[in-house]
Each structure stands twice: as C-alpha cells, then as structure tokens.
Amino acid sequence: MKEQxxxxxxxxxxxxxxxxxxxxxxxxxxxxxxxKYFGSFTDKNFKPAFKIILKDDYKTRKEAYEDEIFLHQxxxxxxxxxxxxxxxxxSTSFSRKNAPYxxxxxETKKKISESKKGKNNPMYGRRGKDSPSxxxxxxxxPNYGKKRTKETRNKISAAxxxxxxxxxxxxxxxxxxxxxxxREISRKNGLKRIGxxxxxxxxxxxxxxxxxxxxxxxxxxFGKTWFTDGSSxxxxxxxxxxxxxxxxxxxxxxxxxxxxxxxxxxxxxIREWCKNNGYKVDNLVNVKRGRIKRHRNIVKVEVIEDKSxxx
Numbered sequence: 001m002k003e004q005x006x007x008x009x010x011x012x013x014x015x016x017x018x019x020x021x022x023x024x025x026x027x028x029x030x031x032x033x034x035x036k037y038f039g040s041f042t043d044k045n046f047k048p049a050f051k052i053i054l055k056d057d058y059k060t061r062k063e064a065y066e067d068e069i070f071l072h073q074x075x076x077x078x079x080x081x082x083x084x085x086x087x088x089x090x091s092t093s094f095s096r097k098n099a100p101y102x103x104x105x106x107e108t109k110k111k112i113s114e115s116k117k118g119k120n121n122p123m124y125g126r127r128g129k130d131s132p133s134x135x136x137x138x139x140x141x142p143n144y145g146k147k148r149t150k151e152t153r154n155k156i157s158a159a160x161x162x163x164x165x166x167x168x169x170x171x172x173x174x175x176x177x178x179x180x181x182x183r184e185i186s187r188k189n190g191l192k193r194i195g196x197x198x199x200x201x202x203x204x205x206x207x208x209x210x211x212x213x214x215x216x217x218x219x220x221x222f223g224k225t226w227f228t229d230g231s232s233x234x235x236x237x238x239x240x241x242x243x244x245x246x247x248x249x250x251x252x253x254x255x256x257x258x259x260x261x262x263x264x265x266x267x268x269x270i271r272e273w274c275k276n277n278g279y280k281v282d283n284l285v286n287v288k289r290g291r292i293k294r295h296r297n298i299v300k301v302e303v304i305e306d307k308s309x310x311x
Contacts, residue, residue: 006028007027008025010022010053010054011052011053013052015048016049019083020082022068022085035051041084043084072085174291254266256304258299261297284298285301288301
C-alpha cells in the first residue's frame, strides 16, 4: 500500500478583530484543506475563526520548526499580548522564558489538590523510618543553614494573619505538647542549653530592641490598656463593657485535692501549697483537665469555688 504523503506548513490563525496564534503543522492533506485546525493553544478565551498559510513548501517538519522559532522570537509572542501563544517554540521544546507568570487557575489548583489526597499522596502512610526525611536532622537537613528572605517571612505572616484555631486543634496541640515524646525532646533541648551563651548577634538585637526604636508609638503595645475577664489578663485598646481594668488576683480559686487514700485538702493558693509540699502545679492542672490520671498520690483535682468572676 502506498504511503500517504505528509505536508508541513507554518500558519497564522486569528480572531476577527482579535488576537492571533503562530504555529507549525504536519498533516496528510493539502494545507489549504486543513481548515478545522487552528492551533494547540490552551487559552480557552481565544477562539480563532480564520487561518492564513504563511509557508507550505517544507520538505521536513524540522524546517517548519525553524521558521516557527524565528517568528516566535521576532514577535516575542510569549510576552506579546496580541498572541495567544503561552510559550516560544525552541529546537527541543516550548520555553516560557521572559513570559509573564499568570498563575494557575482555581480549577487547576482544585484538580491538583484532589489528585494528591488520600492514597494518591506520595507521602501516604510513610511514617518513621519510611519517611524520606527520617534521620535528616542538623547538618543532614536539606534546609540546614538556609534563612528565609524577608519577603518569604512577610508572605507567611500574611497567610497566618486572621487564622482561627478551632477548639479541636487546640486540644490536639495540648495533647501533643504533653506527650512523653514532647517532654523528652524538651528535656534534651534544655540540657543542650546548659552552659551555652547568646551570640553577639542576638545580644545586639536585644540591645536594639530596648532602645528608642522600640519605645513610644513604635512599640507594638502602644496605647493599649490592661483589662481582665476574671480568668486571665488580656491586652486590648479598650475595656469592654462588663470588664474591669487591673490585674487579676493570684488567689482567685479554691482548690480541692483528693488523695489515693480518699483524704482531701482545700487550699486557696495552689502554687504556694505545691511549693511547700513538693508537688507541681502543671501536673495538678493536667489531672484536673483529665490529661493524666494522677500526680504522685493525688488522684483528683477540683475547683470548688471560683472567685475570679465578678458578682
């Protein structure tokens, strides 16, 4: 069977009184009969209805490519708003060099997000030694010694501004910080800091923060007044209705401690009592909140009276 001849040509497709597109094409019919093809563009807003054959006497597709590359460079189509081409043709592939970045559409972002969820995520189920980042700490970390630019820090700050943390998220944070692993990491980090001293750069930053540049209107707390809701000290510009200014008292609550032999103790100053008897306030609070079952021989902690709220 006789092989059908291929034709190579360079064309210009365009909208009536609109934008245009320059490309090259190989087909098995005469170029003037290839009337349904207007280009391999991705711009959905570009809807050409006309096409001009610029040249069609090429012997190979490579020759057509060379002329297409020349026209793309001559008209700078990647950055020329008249053309619907998103990239310039090169000898190997398309290039977006010097082209303005237009970003991904919301539809594309959603598709990418959906394609990476669950078991489709390359990190799905990879924990511990199976994780690619396992053991890459300190100098072995790919980000070791790298510092984020001010622009990057500002972007992160803007992205986190106004973020609302749910109560479930707060609970997970508390559980994570109180885990055995977190306590062990904190203990090790504390041991590392023993005998260490601040660097000269850090000392300079502290000194500068105490100078005039951090006083008056330059201070982040300038113009703010203290008020309390009875349970904590909160900073704000104004004192809301129903609140009163000033610091809260340290002895607001009456605590009831139950021991394993079912005996109880009542105190108005839990910190002072713990200090005198060798207990830890944080652990007693964790017993009260149900994070741990007991602290030494104390199995139950209650607040039987709260004097912090106004009557």
